[in-house]
Amino acid sequence: MKEIVCIVCPNGCALNVEQNGETMTVSGNKCKRGEEFAVTEMTKPMRTICSTVKTNRADIPVLPVRVSADIPKDKIFAVMNEINGVTVTEPLRRGDIVIKNVLGLGVDVIATSDVLSINQGEMI
Amino acid sequence: MNNYDVIVIGGGPAGLAAAIQAKKDGAEVMLIERENRLGGILKQCIHDGFGLVRFEEKLSGPEYAERFIDEFNSLGIKALTLTFVTKIAKTADGFEIHIVNRKGTAVYNCNALVLATGCRERTAKQVFIHGTRPSGVFTAGTAQHFTNLLGELPAKKCVILGSGDIGLIMARRLTLEGCKVLGVYEAKPTPSGLTRNIHQCLNDYDIPLYLSHTVTRVFGDERLEAVEISQVDEKMRPIAGTQKTVECDALILSVGLIPENELAETLGVEMDSGTKGPVCDEKLMTTVDGIFSCGNALHVNDLVDYVSESGETAGAAAAAYKKAKRRTVRLERGNGIMSLVPQMLDLNGTTEAVTVYFRSSAVVNNCSLKITVDGKDVFRKKYAFLRPPEMERLVIDFSAFGLTPDSKILFETEVTEK
Numbered sequence: 001m002k003e004i005v006c007i008v009c010p011n012g013c014a015l016n017v018e019q020n021g022e023t024m025t026v027s028g029n030k031c032k033r034g035e036e037f038a039v040t041e042m043t044k045p046m047r048t049i050c051s052t053v054k055t056n057r058a059d060i061p062v063l064p065v066r067v068s069a070d071i072p073k074d075k076i077f078a079v080m081n082e083i084n085g086v087t088v089t090e091p092l093r094r095g096d097i098v099i100k101n102v103l104g105l106g107v108d109v110i111a112t113s114d115v116l117s118i119n120q121g122e123m124i
Numbered sequence: 125m126n127n128y129d130v131i132v133i134g135g136g137p138a139g140l141a142a143a144i145q146a147k148k149d150g151a152e153v154m155l156i157e158r159e160n161r162l163g164g165i166l167k168q169c170i171h172d173g174f175g176l177v178r179f180e181e182k183l184s185g186p187e188y189a190e191r192f193i194d195e196f197n198s199l200g201i202k203a204l205t206l207t208f209v210t211k212i213a214k215t216a217d218g219f220e221i222h223i224v225n226r227k228g229t230a231v232y233n234c235n236a237l238v239l240a241t242g243c244r245e246r247t248a249k250q251v252f253i254h255g256t257r258p259s260g261v262f263t264a265g266t267a268q269h270f271t272n273l274l275g276e277l278p279a280k281k282c283v284i285l286g287s288g289d290i291g292l293i294m295a296r297r298l299t300l301e302g303c304k305v306l307g308v309y310e311a312k313p314t315p316s317g318l319t320r321n322i323h324q325c326l327n328d329y330d331i332p333l334y335l336s337h338t339v340t341r342v343f344g345d346e347r348l349e350a351v352e353i354s355q356v357d358e359k360m361r362p363i364a365g366t367q368k369t370v371e372c373d374a375l376i377l378s379v380g381l382i383p384e385n386e387l388a389e390t391l392g393v394e395m396d397s398g399t400k401g402p403v404c405d406e407k408l409m410t411t412v413d414g415i416f417s418c419g420n421a422l423h424v425n426d427l428v429d430y431v432s433e434s435g436e437t438a439g440a441a442a443a444a445y446k447k448a449k450r451r452t453v454r455l456e457r458g459n460g461i462m463s464l465v466p467q468m469l470d471l472n473g474t475t476e477a478v479t480v481y482f483r484s485s486a487v488v489n490n491c492s493l494k495i496t497v498d499g500k501d502v503f504r505k506k507y508a509f510l511r512p513p514e515m516e517r518l519v520i521d522f523s524a525f526g527l528t529p530d531s532k533i534l535f536e537t538e539v540t541e542k
Contacts, residue, residue: 005323009176010427010514012319047328050171050184051300052272062275064170064186073328080300094190112170113186118161 004041006034017042046070049079050112053098054087060115063088065098068108078103091117128154130442131221131234133209133387136164137428138419139240140192141435142442146238147199151443154232155196155203156223162196162203163189164242165265166428168272171293177429188428212237212391218414236414236442239388239402240435243381243420245290255341260348264290264378267298277301279374283351284308285339289317289426289513291378296325298376305331306372309353311338311360314487316380316513318426338362342375351375381424391415398463399423405452405470406478406522407441408434413450416442423465423481426515430481434465437479448472453529460484460491460537462512471529475522484510484537493518496534497525510537 006013011030015038018025026038040046048070052062071079082102092098092111099109130146132139135157143155161167166174169185176182179191196203207225214220218235245263253261262270262278268290270278280303284291287310295305308326313336315322326333334353340362341352350371354362383401385393394403394411402410402417409416418438419431451471457464462485469475482493488510495503502525505518527533 005319007320007324010173010318010320012323014319047324048172048182049300052170052275054275062273064184064272066170066172066184076300084301094187112184113167114190115161115167115186 002042004038006037008033008037045073047073047076049076051080051083053083053109055116056087056089057116063092063098063116064112065109066112067102068110069106071102071105071107075103075105079105079109083109088116093117125152126230126232128152128232128234130154130236130238130439131156131219131232132238132240132439132442133221134164134240134242134419134421135159135162135203135205136240136242136419137166137189137192137431138242138421138435138438139164139238140189140196141432142238142240142416142418142439143201144192144195144199145436145439146443147201149440149443153201153443154234155201156207156209156221157203157205158208160206162193162205168265168268169293170272171297174428177427178432185428192432209387212387214391214412236416236445238416238418238435238438238442239385239410239421240417240419240438241384241387241421243383243424245377246380246382247377253339253342255352256344258342258344258346258348260344260374261342262374262376264288264294264376267294267374267376271297271301277303279303279372279376281306281372282374282376283339283353283370283372284376284378286310286378286380287312287315287317287322287333287335288378288380289321291376292317292321292325294376294378295331296329299329299331305329306370307332307334309334309337309339311336311356313358314511316378318513339375340367343369348373348375381420383421383424385417385421388415388417388421393417396463396467398457398461399465399467401465403467404465405450405468405473406466406475407470407473408438408466409441409445409450409470413447414445416445423463425481426513430515430517433479451529453527453531453533455480456532456534458534458536460486460488460510461535464535469522469527469533471527475527477519478522479517480520481515481517482535483512483515485512487511488537488539491537491539494536494538495520496536497527497531499532506540 026035050066129151132155166185166189174188211222340354343350355366401422416438418434
C-alpha cells in the first residue's frame with residue numbers, strides 16, 4: 001500500500017493506494033478526481049507548470065505563461081528550457097499560444113495575462 | 125463627479141469583487157488603487173490553483189484577477205490608479221476621502237466605504253534575526269515580485285525561513301528558474317502551508333523541510349554569505365549547541381501575513397486580536413457604521429475564492445447601506461479557536477444564513493466545532509481534522525438560537541474521540 005497526498009484541490013486528501021496486480025484500489029479521497037489523480041500518480045505522474053517568458057518591453061519585462069494541460073513530471077525542466085528560450089514581441093492576450101505543441105507533448109504554452117495589451121501607467 | 129454611493133479602497137481581488145457587486149446592486153461606485161494596475165498581489169502569483177471553488181478551474185493568479193477586471197471594466201466602474209488615500213474623515217452624511225495622485229490632490233465623498241487594503245508580510249525585523257544587515261534578505265513576496273514581474277532572479281543558492289504557502293510556492297518557482305533551494309526551515313513543529321503545497325512544491329523537487337528549526341543569525345557585509353540555523357524547543361526557543369552554518373546568497377522569509385488596517389485604525393474601527401483585522405458583523409460592517417471590510421484586510425485567507433466572496437458580501441451591504449441602529453451581540457472565541465469571522469451579529473439584520481470562517485489554534489483530529497448560547501449547546505459540526513493553516517467555512521442559521529444582545533455565544537472545538 002502506498003500513501004500519497006492529492007494535489008488536485010486545497011483539501012489535500014491523504015490517499016491510500018493498494019495495488020493488486022493490474023488493478024488499483026484508492027481510498028481516502030473525498031471526490032472522483034482524487035481517484036483519477038492517484039492512478040495517474042502511480043503510473044505516469046503529471047504536473048502543471050507556470051512560468052514567465054521574456055518580452056521586448058522595458059516596462060513589462062516578462063509575461064506570465066502556463067502549459068495548457070498537464071505535462072509528464074519528468075519533462076518539467078525540459079519544458080522550462082523551452083520557455084526560457086522565448087522572447088515575446090507581439091502584444092499577446094490571455095490564452096494566446098506562446099509555444100505550440102511544446103516538445104511534441106501535445107500541449108501548448110499559453111499566455112496567462114492581458115498585461116501586454118492593456119494601456120499601462122508608469123511603472124512604480 | 126466627486127460624490128459616490130460606495131468608494132472601495134484597494135484594487136485586488138476583494139476590492140474588485142466588492143466594487144462589481146455594489147455596481148450590480150445599483151450603486152455609483154469608485155475604486156482607488158495605489159499601484160498602476162488592478163489585480164493586487166495576484167499580478168505576481170503566476171502559479172495555478174486559483175478559482176477551484178468559484179470557477180471549478182485551475183487558474184493562475186493573473187487569469188483569476190483578469191476575469192474580475194474584465195467584468196469591472198465592462199460595467200464601466202471608475203478606478204483611480206497610482207492614487208494614494210491620505211486621509212479619511214467622517215462627515216454628517218458619510219465619508220470624505222482625501223487622495224493624492226499625479227493630477228494633484230482631491231476630495232471625494234461617499235455614503236459607504238469598503239476597505240479592501242489586503243495584508244502585508246512580516247519582515248526580518250519582526251522575527252528577531254541577529255547579525256549584520258547585508259542585501260539578500262527578502263520576504264517571499266519581494267522575491268516573487270523580482271522573479272515574476274521584473275524577470276530578475278534574486279538568488280542563486282538560498283534558504284527559506286517559514287513554511288507559509290508563499291514560501292513553498294517560491295521554493296518551487298526559484299528551483300524552476302535554476303536557483304538552488306537548500307531547504308525550508310520552520311520553527312513550528314508542523315508546516316504552516318497547505319499540505320498539497322508541501323507535496324507539489326517541496327517533495328516534487330527534493331527540497332528538504334526542517335521542522336522545529338529557525339534562522340538565528342545572518343552573516344555577510346555587502347551581500348548575504350551564510351545563515352546560522354538552530355533547532356528550537358517546543359516554545360520555539362533556540363537550543364544552545366545545535367547551531368550550524370549554511371552558506372547561501374539569499375534568505376527568503378515566509379513568516380506570516382498581517383492585515384493592513386492603518387486607514388481603518390485612524391477611523392476608530394475596533395480591531396480583533398485573533399484575526400488582526402476589524403471586528404465585523406455578518407454583513408462585514410465594522411464597528412463604525414458605514415465602513416465595511418473584506419478580503420485579507422479582514423482576515424488572512426488561504427483561498428482567493430473566499431476573498432472574492434467576502435468582497436461580494438461587503439460590496440452588496442455597502443450598496444444597500446442606510447443609517448440604522450444596530451442591535452449587536454458578540455461571537456466569542458473559546459477553546460481551540462484561533463480566529464473567527466464575523467465577530468458579531470446585528471440582530472436587526474438577517475441572521476438566517478451567516479457565512480462563518482474560522483481557524484483552529486492547533487492540529488486536532490476527530491473533533492467538532494461546538495457553539496453554545498449561555499452554556500447551552502445549539503450547534504455542532506464534526507470534522508475529521510482541523511489544522512490552523514486551513515481556514516474552515518460554513519453557513520449557520522443563527523435565527524433559530526433565540527439570541528438577544530445579552531446572549532453569550534461561544535465557539536469552541538471539542539475532540540470527540542481520541
